Amino acid sequence: MTPAELKAIISDGLLSFPLTDFTADGDFDPKGYQKRLEWLAPYGASALFAAGGTGELFSLTEAEHADIIKLAVETCKDSVPIIAGVGYSTRIAISMAKAAEKAGAAGILILPHYLTETDQEGVARHVAAICKSVGIGVIVYNRNVCRLSVDHLLRLADECPNLIGFKDGVGEIESMVNVRRRLGDRFSYLGGLPTAELYAEAYKAMGVPVYSSAVFNFIPKTAMQFFNALRSGDSATTTKLLDEFFLPYVAIRNRRQGYAVSIVKAGARLVGRSAGPVRPPLVDCTPEEDKMLKALLDKLGPQ
Template sequence: MEFNGILFFPLTPFNAEDALDEEALAAHVRAGLAHRPGGVFAACGTGEIHALSTDEQARTVRTAVTATGGAAPVIAGAGGSVRTAIEQAAAARAMGADGVLLLPPYLVGAPQRGIVDYVRAVAEAVPIPLIVYQRATMALTPASAAELAELPGVVGIKDGMGDLDRMHQIVLAVRERRGADFTFFNGLPTAELTVRAYTGIGVALYSSAAFAFAPEVATAFYRALHAGDPLADTLLDVFYRPLARLRDRSPGYAVSLVKAGARLRGAVMGGVRPPFVDPTEEETAELAAIIDAGVAAVTTAAS
């Protein structure tokens, strides 16, 4: 599976009754597509999969697939208990998704053998390409990663841990077994801050939370980075680093701030579901100033 460009992780909008707002989701996905992302990852971490029912996960994926209309690959989130992960992966396949991002099992630690078995169980039950999300309770050794890479259906690893030495060893081990036909990408919050380091170990793809609320800024950064344009460093200074400092104030703000940013930009979005909390009015004002600074930098560079 090939992705060309920023990986877009849409938010999941809820209405005033806290129900899934499919119309708002479709509009959100279409707005992102106007900036040509390399892939659309629906009902994943940024999309609050932990807070969705099985039915809502399926409807979210169906809406994203329809709204995308083949313009980019659509990957659906699945995870939790092994049976839930299988059910969600099957629903994603039925809804037309091109692949699944397999999230870690919740709350339980496991040996490497158990992690491999968890992924194998989903891969054997549902014939759909799987990307394994390495984070929290699904931390891989290089040997386990190489074993996973040889499972039929496993096509990639998303890293959410930030351990560059571990990830470099994983890349080397997998490439030795699979060659270049395997996808890696940086899935850290505010991944733009670490994209250069990850590129140095052979992981050039990254997911962009900022793309969900400031796609023009995220796209300008991506282009500037690849062109060697100093705008990339300017955006790190005025947008991404301040955003990361604000994000680090509270657990869950990696999602809550993104949703608040989308509301500030005019999207119909609603708030986050518990246990996440929305930012305060003061924090929302800080976020607005950060967005303004990022947009201003892009506008100035283009003039």
Template sequence: MTAAPSSKEAPNMNLEGVLFFPVTPFGRDGELVPDLLAEHIRRGLEHGPGGVFVACGTGEFTALSEAEHAQAVRIAVETANGAVPVFAGAGGPFGAALAQARAAREAGADGLLLMPPYLVQGPGFADYVRAIAAELPVIIYQRGPIALDPATAVELAAIPGVIGLKDGLGDIDRMQRIVLAVRKVREDFLFFNGLPNAELTQPAYRAIGVDLYSSAVFCFAPEIAKAYLNGDERLIPEFYAPLVELRSKVPGYAVSLVKAGVRLRGLDAGGPRPPLVPVSPEHEAELEALIKSGLALVAP
């Protein structure tokens, strides 16, 4: 069993541990604040994430201009300074995805998290992936219109530069079949649980061989995220389940709650851009109480 050959494949892509998906801070004028993004990433790096995924879903990828996207990636690469791999979000319209991929490559990013093209899935999706993966190593994000079957996943895994698949659908049966099919031909292929607040579902994903996951909680409570990674299962009923219930109250809270949490922990990252809405005062109070109880639970 061998990996698909690729001159673009990143060397020593160690993504073990909690994966950090920083928010994108906006100021009162609504513009990206570079210093705050750098500080947010610095604070996260102090807790030893396995990688930084900038300008992705939690970073409001769909709300950023190409210039802002490129700026965010440069800041992440400069701040990480080689300590951990840096991945950038890319995707959507083909031309925009190529521009994002090239800007990320020029900034020194290690790879890309490839978001789905808008409402599109068809025979040409492999060509879309192939063109982007020619720029930097790619992790394909399966969600929305992208719902792969095992045969298609194997086809995509054979594309030079494609190194992984992140699942945002939550279909465990589908993912089990994909994992088994792909690992027959790619032992080195990476699989990720990409559901919001993935810790709640991670036991199920771990059971089918998917150990890597993205942690929104790491953005605002890395102590809690690391405690869960180290085996503190008390956090599932006491912290993560109530957090998921809170998140489900308003569409878009998967991002808005994270930005509120970052602010509650001392870094004002501003609110989200439309069409997302800020967290209501009532829900922010619930979040604050949850963070306090979670931190108390994992305190030494």
């Protein structure tokens, strides 16, 4: 798939990132993962991020990452394009990106670099180095230590023709408007905050109508329903879902830092699609929290 084709695909429709399945011992569980993808693929996401943030990229070894991407591409080859999350250091990210390209991934998503302080110039060099290592399309995730100014994005846009997407995980309106207006059609833009549904109306109004849904992992029907209501301007439905599900859901999620992933694994467990425990440094939700989430899910009905 060319970068331009990927750009077209992610400019329309709902995106999601599947959970990564672990066994009780925390090892990667390929069978569970495959079943997960087979279950999710028909629900209509336009692309899936394998080994993204919700897929606990930040816990994976390089070998596990390669296995996951290969399996995702194979499983979904006739249904939905796979975009591979890559991260850690520049060299590890490049190695992951090349392996993903070789395995047939449609593109990559660059998660922030590891640990060290640096400035925008350093971040831009890191991103450029990864872009140049592959021919497939690249999306940069604006988040944490990776925050790119308009000036650096303009330079990267020039320097890296395959950089075709900007996913925002920071949520600063002024910056997002600046990037959106100044970069215009050069990029495709994605909302990338945890529980992106809460941000969806505001992002759509800023010219960012697409986002990636974490709850798609356990309530794919509701996730699509929200997305379609947003797209068609059916605010009665989006408002109802915000009030009845997303706001109380986020209240549980905010009980502990890191729960943005843990609560998705809890949701999968509760709908009979367990992906196993989270890995450290994350911590699983408590039984009490599972119960609170269960009550919310029961109201939504079967998916």
